[in-house]
Each structure stands twice: as structure tokens, then as C-alpha cells.
Amino acid sequence: MSFYGLLLLPFSLLYGIVTWIRNKLFDWAILKETEHQIPIISVGNLSMGGTGKTPMVEYLIRLLKDDYKLSTLSRGYGRKTKGFVLADINSKAISIGDESLQYALKFDHIHVAVSENRNKGVEELLKRVPDLELVLLDDAFQHRYIKPGLNILLTEYYRLYTDNYVFPSGSLREFRFGAERADIVVVTKTPVTLSPITRRRIASELHLKKHQLLLFSKIEYGELIPYSSFSLKRLKKRYSNIILFTGIANNYPLQDHLRQFCSELTVLTFSDHHHFNQKDVVEILKTYNTIIGKNKILVTTEKDIMRLKDFDKSYLFNEIPLLYIPIRIVFHNGDGDLLADKISSYLSHSKRLIKEI
Numbered sequence: 001m002s003f004y005g006l007l008l009l010p011f012s013l014l015y016g017i018v019t020w021i022r023n024k025l026f027d028w029a030i031l032k033e034t035e036h037q038i039p040i041i042s043v044g045n046l047s048m049g050g051t052g053k054t055p056m057v058e059y060l061i062r063l064l065k066d067d068y069k070l071s072t073l074s075r076g077y078g079r080k081t082k083g084f085v086l087a088d089i090n091s092k093a094i095s096i097g098d099e100s101l102q103y104a105l106k107f108d109h110i111h112v113a114v115s116e117n118r119n120k121g122v123e124e125l126l127k128r129v130p131d132l133e134l135v136l137l138d139d140a141f142q143h144r145y146i147k148p149g150l151n152i153l154l155t156e157y158y159r160l161y162t163d164n165y166v167f168p169s170g171s172l173r174e175f176r177f178g179a180e181r182a183d184i185v186v187v188t189k190t191p192v193t194l195s196p197i198t199r200r201r202i203a204s205e206l207h208l209k210k211h212q213l214l215l216f217s218k219i220e221y222g223e224l225i226p227y228s229s230f231s232l233k234r235l236k237k238r239y240s241n242i243i244l245f246t247g248i249a250n251n252y253p254l255q256d257h258l259r260q261f262c263s264e265l266t267v268l269t270f271s272d273h274h275h276f277n278q279k280d281v282v283e284i285l286k287t288y289n290t291i292i293g294k295n296k297i298l299v300t301t302e303k304d305i306m307r308l309k310d311f312d313k314s315y316l317f318n319e320i321p322l323l324y325i326p327i328r329i330v331f332h333n334g335d336g337d338l339l340a341d342k343i344s345s346y347l348s349h350s351k352r353l354i355k356e357i
Contacts, residue, residue, distance in 0.1 A: 005169040012169040019142075019166075019174040026144045033147040034119045038126065039134050039350040041343065042148035044141025046161045046178055047171045049272055050249030051154040052188040052219065054099045054303065055329045057138050061107050063340060068347070069131055072103050073121045074138035076114030078273040078307075084124045087112035098273060098306040099138065105306075118146040134347070141181070142173055150346045153182035155206075156250075157190040162205050179206070184213045184342060189253060192218060194332050213342055215335040221257050222326040224297075227305065228318045231297075235323075241266065241296035245284050247274030247304050254325070258299060266291065276304075276311045288320060297321040 025031040041060065045051040057072060064070055076085065076097035087096050087104040096104070096114045104112040111129055115121030118140055125132055137148055155161045161179060164170040179185065187202055194216055203214055226235065242262040244255065247270035259265050268287060270280065288298055298320060300308070305324045308314050331339065 005165065008169045009165075012166040015168070016166040016172075016175045019178075023144065023174065023178065031144070033144055035147045036119075036122050036126075036135075038122065038132060039150075039347050040122070040137060040146070040148040041134070041150045041152065041346075042137040042140045043152045043154065044137075044139050045154045046141070046173055046176065047156070047159075047164060048167065048173060048249075049171075051156045052217075052329065053139055053154060054102065055219070055327050056152070056154060056186065056188070056217075057099075057103065057136055058106070059329045060136055060343075061103065061110060063343070064134060065107060065110055068133040069109075069129070070134040070136060071111035071113055071125050071129065071132055072100065072136045072138055073113050073115065073118060073125065074100055074140075075116050075118075076100055077139070078275065079114060081114075082116070084113065084115040084121055086125075086128060087114075092310050093307045094275070094310045098303050101306045102303060118143050122146065141178075149350055150184070150343065151182045152184045152186060153179055154186050154188050155179075157187050157202075160187070160202065160205060162207075180209060180212075182212060184215065184339065186215045186217055186339075188217050188219075188329070190216050190218045190332065194218075213338065215339055216332045217329045217335065218332065219253060220328045220330045221254075222328065224299065224323040224325055225302075227322040227324060230319055231321045231323050236295070238262065239295050239297055240264065240293045241291050243268070243284070243288050243291065243296065243298050245298065245300050245304070246270065247276070247307065248272055248301055251301075254301065258325075264291075274304075274307070276308050278311075278313060281311065281313065281316055285316065285320065297323055300324050302326045 026033055043053055043056050079097045080094045085096055087100060091101060091104055093101045100112050100114050113121055113125055118137060122135055141153060161172060161176050164172050166172045166175060185208060199216060208214055239262045241264045242258050243266045244258060245268040249272045255267060268284060302324050
């Protein structure tokens with residue numbers, strides 16, 4: 001821990017105690033958790049971002065969308081709207097958030113909704129989509145007013161929650177033992193190769209309960225996708241310069257991935273979920289134009305593209321080689337099958353309970 005982290009420890013302790021008391025109020029049923037008559041799977045984390053929730057939700061959508069009529073539900077972080085909003089063809093990141101827009105654009109035949117109040121969100125979904133069979137809650141591990149049937153907790157390989165501290169000394173939203181509420185713990189963003197020794201070491205560090213399932217995943221980067229028809233001309237295997245700009249919590253793994261495709265990498269970093277404005281675009285284009293050479297491109301993430309589309313002058317990139325890169329979660333050594341089996345067991349059990357009711 002840094003010197004400043006040590007100085008902030010008393011504030012972290014206070015913050016942690018407040019969240020602990022809040023959780024105990026739910027445990028003691030003083031604050032009410034609402035259970036709904038529909039299967040609900042929650043994906044969340046203990047930290048304040050950067051663990052890979054979006055690709056995990058996408059993984060679950062791909063896994064389940066052919067067998068269940070499903071919806072995602074999140075608060076819609078970064079949106080400018082309030083209340084319940086159901087995505088449609090006119091939705092933008094500013095109205096439903098960048099992550100929800102990404103789900104809506106990538107997947108047909110699913111419903112994408114946002115609501116600050118998850119319980120009201122589920123109720124509204126059931127009214128508007130009466131044959132709905134499953135809800136995927138995005139970033140709801142601390143939202144305890146709603147009780148999911150299955151809780152999936154993510155923790156990043158390079159900063160496990162056991163190596164982290166409560167805010168503001170670290171980035172945890174509550175004490176580490178809050179992880180005990182999880183049914184499944186997924187260690188994300190692991191190296192491409194993961195040895196059995198490393199798996200055992202992490203399992204020992206996390207010290208999970210017997211009922212908790214521990215899984216390991218890694219990030220797989222897709223091919224660069226052109227933002228405009230002009231960018232098609234710049235699709236090559238190697239570039240002299242790549243200018244990367246992102247508004248995500250952690251772009252270091254992406255930096256490492258892109259370095260293999262260029263001689264020089266320039267990085268512009270904006271805050272997480274940053275909404276791009278004219279000043280930002282001027283800075284990006286100035287950086288691009290300052291770099292000498294013809295074989296150069298701009299690269300950003302799929303999530304950032306969702307927000308860039310909201311900018312009313314995004315056409316300025318139409319004559320600039322701008323490409324974005326999608327990512328996917330891949331599980332190690334059969335862990336994906338273990339996840340599918342666990343989810344299948346939960347959904348089968350939920351279906352029986354609903355029929356009995």
C-alpha cells in the first residue's frame with residue numbers, strides 16, 4: 001500500500017463499517033430484499049470497476065439467448081435519463097449507458113433495460129415483456145434490495161479483492177468478506193496460460209466457502225473493426241503507429257495486445273465511462289496529425305465507440321482511420337462447462353419452484 005493509502009486507512013475503516021452495517025441490516029431482515037417470480041442472475045464485483053463485467057454479461061447472453069427469452073437490467077451508468085428505459089432502435093449511450101447500448105446493438109431478440117431501482121425495473125419488464133424467462137442483472141452485487149437467485153462475483157487476476165482495500169485506500173466497495181454472498185467467483189483477465197499451481201494458489205488466497213464455485217477466465221481480443229468506410233483502407237497486419245484512446249477503468253492489457261501490431265504506441269487515457277466532447281476530439285485529432293507517417297491508425301474500445309456515437313460531430317472521424325476492438329471472455333480448462341452446468345441447475349430448480357407456486 002502507498003503512503004497516501006496508509007493515511008486514508010481511517011476513512012476506509014469508516015466507509016467499510018458503514019457498508020457492513022448496511023449489509024447486516026439486510027442479513028437481519030430489517031431492510032427488505034425482494035425476491036421475484038422469475039430467475040435472476042447477477043454479475044458484479046467488490047471493486048469499483050475494471051473486472052470485466054461487460055464481457056461476462058455478453059458471455060451469459062450468448063450462452064442463454066437461444067434457450068430463454070431474456071433481458072439485461074442495469075442502472076445505465078453515465079446516462080442522462082432517469083427511471084425505467086427499455087432500449088429501442090433510437091437508443092443512445094446518453095439515454096441507456098454505453099454498456100447497455102452495446103448489448104442492444106450486438107444481440108437481436110433480447111431486451112435491454114435500465115433502471116436505478118432494480119426491483120421496479122424487473123416489475124416493469126414483466127409488464128412489458130409478459131413471456132420473459134430470465135433477467136441478467138449487470139453490476140448489482142451491492143444492490144441488495146433485490147435478491148438474485150444466482151450471484152456471480154468477478155475479481156481481476158492482477159488485483160484480487162484479497163489484495164485490495166476498502167475505498168479510499170483501495171477500490172473495494174465493502175469489506176472483503178462480502179464475497180461470501182457469491183455463488184460463483186470468476187477470476188478474470190488471467191494470463192493466456194494458467195498453471196494448476198497458480199489455480200491452487202489463488203484458490204488458497206480467496207479461501208472460498210464449500211458451496212462457492214471458483215472459475216478462471218481470460219480476455220480474447222477480436223479483429224479490429226473499421227468505424228467508417230474510410231477506415232477499411234487501413235486494415236493491415238502491422239502499423240507504424242497506433243494511437244489508442246480509451247475511457248475505461250484499465251487499458252493496460254489492451255496496450256500490451258496492440259504493441260504486437262505496431263512500432264510505436266501512443267496512449268490517450270480518459271476517465272471511465274467518459275462522454276467525449278469537442279475538446280476531447282480536438283485533442284485526439286491533434287495527436288493523430290502530430291505523428292509523422294502514413295501507416296498510422298486510431299484505435300479505441302467497443303464501449304468507447306458507443307459513447308463516441310453520441311457526440312454530434314463524430315463525423316470528424318469519417319476521414320480518419322479509426323478502428324475499434326471487441327473483446328470476449330474465454331474460460332480455462334473446462335471452466336465454461338462448469339459455469340453452464342451451475343446455471344442450468346439453477347434455472348431448472350427455479351422453473352420447478354415457479355410451477356409449484
